[in-house]
Amino acid sequence: MARIGFLGTGEIASAMIQTIAGAGHDIVVSHRNERVSAELQMRHPGLRRAANQTVVDESDIVVLCLLADTARKELPNLVFGDGKTVISVMAGMPIAELERLCAPVTEICVAIPLPPMPLGGTPLAVYPENVCLHELFGPHVRIHACASEAMLNAHFAATGVLLPLLDQIDAAANWLSAFTDDRAEAASYLAGLIGAYCKLLTQETGTDLAQLRAGLGTEGGLNQYLSRTLADNGTLTALEAGLDGLRKRLQLPPKN
Ligand SMILES: NC(=O)c1ccc[n+]([C@@H]2O[C@H](COP(=O)([O-])OP(=O)(O)OC[C@H]3O[C@@H](n4cnc5c(N)ncnc54)[C@H](OP(=O)(O)O)[C@@H]3O)[C@@H](O)[C@H]2O)c1
Known part of the structure; x- marks a missing residue:
């Protein structure tokens, strides 16, 4: 069982949570968006809602589901402890910038989930490969490992x-x-x-x-x-x- 926190509780966070919710993980989400996070809590007993810093503090894996510009404003207000893993799903947010925004975290990967993910078997492009991501989502999706950040970004474009x-x-x-x-x-x-x-x-x-x-x-x-x-x-x-x-x-x- 993993302790997973979601910053941002919109369309894609909701799809990711639905995908893994039955696996017994300890999941905590930002209480924004109020409607979506309340719905998630109703549908998945045990899921908790909290302020962003609590989400970070109480998770070993932090999933960044914010718009990139929101993340640029919000992440500098948060303190990340060492030893966490960050999974970002944000388009247009380079890994080098994530390393600065989430310091001292070094275990960082970027993935491209899509809303039909809970159906199972959808492709999940990722760079770099990450053990936590594999363990969490591997049973539910087809992991599509990219060889470089540019290759991952080209996959972001292709989803268009x-x-x-x-x-x-x-x-x-x-x-x-x-x-x-x-x-x-x-x-x-x-x-x-x-x-x-x-x-x-x-x-x-x-x-x-x-x-x-x-x-x-x-x-x-x-x-x-x-x-x-x-x-x-x-x-x-x-x-x-x-x-x-x-x-x-x-x-x-x-x-x-
Ligand atoms: N949707 C997709 O198909 C898709 C696919 C791949 C990747 N992505 C990436 O996923 C990210 C999120 O996309 P989305 O479609 O899920 O967008 P979204 O539905 O608009 O969700 C964004 C979430 O961020 C929340 N938020 C805003 N400011 C916040 C803050 N200061 N602290 C915590 N939460 C805050 C919003 O809450 P409020 O509503 O209360 O403002 C909302 O819950 C984007 O970077 C996008 O590139 C999306």
């Missing part, structure tokens, strides 16, 4: 594709529901189709992306037509440009 992909489902569901008159069913149908293909891609023995694309790309077929129409209209170029647009704020080198 999620909303654009959901936007596409939304647009297609709108189009389909003009015929079916049932928007929710249209969205569920499309999500089911896409989910099945994603499952094939993520299974260990599964098909690879090139095979799946070849299978769908029959010459003159519906998928090939739509795929080419989107590419010809600049969709893929825009996606790459958007990812490049995230380089600066994630401290990634400019494109050559």
